[in-house]
Amino acid sequence: GNSVTQMEGPVTLSEEAFLTINCTYTATGYPSLFWYVQYPGEGLQLLLKATKADDKGSNKGFEATYRKETTSFHLEKGSVQVSDSAVYFCALTLPPRGDYKLSFGAGTTVTVRA
């Protein structure tokens, strides 16, 4: 079946540190890949997405590249801020399920300290 594995947290960083959250997937076919973020007390929000191999999604300083050869979609940010403290979820979906029947990872809690 389809599944997503992401690195376990929690992750604690200092401001301006480099952040990487690993995500690998298993899927039959060619999935679309997503990163969602959940800030405290809020719902999940789409952070970025990539729909085919070698695509790079980017938003708010975060980037992730769809690597078909390693079945990975690692999330990176070069210099984190306290406001980046949140739970990050890697997810995938497969046609014809559309971009909304998602298979998620377990989430990674990131805390950024000033």
Next chain:
Amino acid sequence: GAVVSQHPSWVICKSGTSVKIECRSLDFQATTMFWYRQFPKQSLMLMATSNEGSKATYEQGVEKDKFLINHASLTLSTLTVTSAHPEDSSFYICSALGGNEKLFFGSGTQLSVL
């Protein structure tokens, strides 16, 4: 932006009782909503797809008689956990599909069954 309100945010109940969780789209109509569940340290898993005016579609392994879903209006879907038991203790999240095919999530409900 579009907001999905989910209530309650946490609930504690006795074993054998039923618990209802509400998911409302506040400024848009949602013919389709989704319900997810997350056990500690596990993936966020899709439970069912809720369609306004028709029966919900459940994912494999989810008991439809235990997790009753009602989507009686274009802005409200409810999930009722019937005869809850401690193994039903989990984090439940809803999402709603907006008219522009974007997905909006509630902030989740933590259910603890004693």
